[in-house]
Amino acid sequence: MTDKNYPIKNIWIFKKVVSFSLFASFWIILLVIIPLSIIVFNNNYKINSLFFSKLIFIFFVFLIILIIPSTIALIIFFLIKKNFHYQLNNEFIYIEQGIINKEKRYIPYSVIQNILINYDIIDKLLGLANLTMENTSSHGGIIQIISGKQNYHHLGFKDNQVNILGLDPKKAEELKFFILKKIKKNQAVRSSGL
Secondary structure, eight states: OBTTTSOOOTHHHHHHHHHHHHHHHHHHIIIIIHHHHHHHHTTOOOOSHHHHHHHHHHHHHHHHHHHHHHHHHHHHHHHHHHTOEEEEOSSEEEEEEOSSSOEEEEEEGGGEEEEEEEOOHHHHHHTOEEEEEEESSSSOHHHHHHHTOOOSSOSEEETTEEEEEEEOHHHHHHHHHHHHHHHHHHHHHHHHTO
16 A cells, blocks of 8 residues: 555645645735735825725735745645655555655554544545554654644654545545554564564
């Protein structure tokens, strides 16, 4: 089972770019458009052609300021998706990630502590599901729960968590079932002493 058979859907990139753009829009309006509007209109509320030209100017400033970071976000999320690979073998999960700094991790099934499928309301509307695995190595899961540092929106591995985001919900269930089966098989082998 690999990212070739169970791919991250392209709509995940769209979701990430739109959410980034909405976040960026808020700050652009707050930090640029409102102050610019105050300067441009300068207490002149007469509705005439000059008013509309100023309004159009501000609208285009907003679009230009928004398009640049949104385009950068699109490129970054595309590259994140393109450079994220995983493979579920018989003994471990192999994960490779990174645009510039390539990182690889081999996670034995024996260290996986939690596995869950999560999604928010937008994921449900777009037909996406996220598979999250927590393992017992470095920074145990209970510490993250207590401190509130769980990150279900990061593709790949970070600390003791692995997130495979943007999956088809049925494929996410199949991956979860496969991993749970491997965990149980690994526990049976350990308890029998083989």
